[in-house]
Amino acid sequence: MSGPVAGSIDSRPTGSSPPPPATVSVERASKWMGPVVALSDVTFSVGPGVTALLGANGAGKSTLLRIVCGLTPPSQGTVRVLGQDPRTSLAIRRRLGLVAQQENLFEALTGLDLVRLSAGLHDVPTAGEAAVDAVRLVDLDPDDRRPVRTYSKGMRQRIKVAVTLVHQPEVVFLDEPLEGLDPRQRLRMIELFARLGAEGRTVVVSSHVLDEVERFGSNVLVLANGRLVAEGDFRAIRNLMDDRPHRLRVRTDAPTRLGAGLLSDGTVVGVWVESPESLLVDTTTVAAFRRAVVSVAAQSHSRLLEVTALDDDLDSVFRYLVSR
């Protein structure tokens, strides 16, 4: 990954080897649809390997993927894939592939026919053999003669991946490809993405699930409200996310006593009595707080009923990153 972004968090590890040449570069791209700004001044570049595109629903991930595939032009800015404009270059479409988020396919075709069609339209010389290989690659049966309209969501996801990979694209974009897959299939798919990255392909995988992204690889782009708010090494960003103040609700029969005890213990940075049965606490060390709260409750003769994290979702993580 290369190209630091003004105003965002650049978490690339220092002293690492030079980044590989960029295959996808986006320069100050914005996209608005009427009054709605879907993407705002996004700049980044990625090279071969797996890059995760992380963002909550509505953050602009799909819009960004549509732009880098050429499906829609940016309202402002430039996009290059393998040095070419994906919007106007037909040749580049032989070299890129997209697993779109939408589920609909050509419903009357069988899975194999669908993949064979894609191979044919991409001028794959041995389309039949390539289609069989691609269908097997995603653990589906090439001899299955059922039309895709009968497929489950997981099978649809996998056949979409086969459709995208059958022409061996150098650059692959996948929009929420793990949705609808069971845990075993997720694992297989993540392994497949890693293998494609190791082969030297550029693989950009979008997701709104933080833990899922962790398994894709170390490179990550974080989008929030249409802005690129972080890019670089996932572990550094994850640490940043874990180090931010967390808010928790503690249910107890004596909120004032317990709050005072927690403050004097030093594991919280703020305490508010929310109601006669609960208090809100802010802490930067969640694990230490969880250990301390039990002993503090015992010492202050308070009954500890429940501890709930209030901001452990992606939205709050993004809000934190945006506010920095």
Add this chain to the structure above:
Amino acid sequence: MLLYRLYLRTLVTKARLVSLSAVGLAALGLGLALRFADHPETRADRVYTALITTFGLNLIVPVTALVFASAAFGDPTDDKTMVYLWLTPVPRWRLVASALAASLTIAVPVAVIPLVAAVSIAGSSSRVVMATAVGSAFATVAYTTVFLGLGLRVRRALAWGLAYLLVWELAVARAAKGAAKLSISVYTRSLLARIADHVAPRNGTSLVAALVVPPLVIVVALVLTTRWLARAEVA
């Protein structure tokens, strides 16, 4: 051929075939009724006005063309499968040509064959039967090309297409001579009248205009559709 076959498979749905076949059967029924129920002296005129012009060129031909052509790009746009076509390295003109070829493969037999058969059943002369075949085929090609672009350009193309047929082709173009020069219906009815040696329609055009303008419309519509497709924003 891959694209052509794909379009054929997606365009032919049971609902479309059943409803348009019913209209075709109605044309055959009308032909039979005219043959056996009408007075021989007035039959020829009634076949021309009621069957060929009103039922054929005003209804079966444009509606059949509209149903299939608007769906060629309208369906993949609506169900978002367009992404699988648009992201291929296939030149845009080939996507358009395949969609047109598939639409015509279905629309011409569905619209033209029942109409020509009905005119024949009604006892028309071979000249009128031939004029019907040429005129309706000509109209089917012109309407199909125009509606192909409409399906790409607007949502609910079927509704917009019907509105265009009712308002422009059947009302405005008949009332205003200037508007008639922008009506596919007027050109094709003029062509049919010349071949059938029948009285020219109201606001009708010359044979040369009837032969030249619709092909020009077809070329312009294909160029525009190709351009729109290349610049389409695909969901």
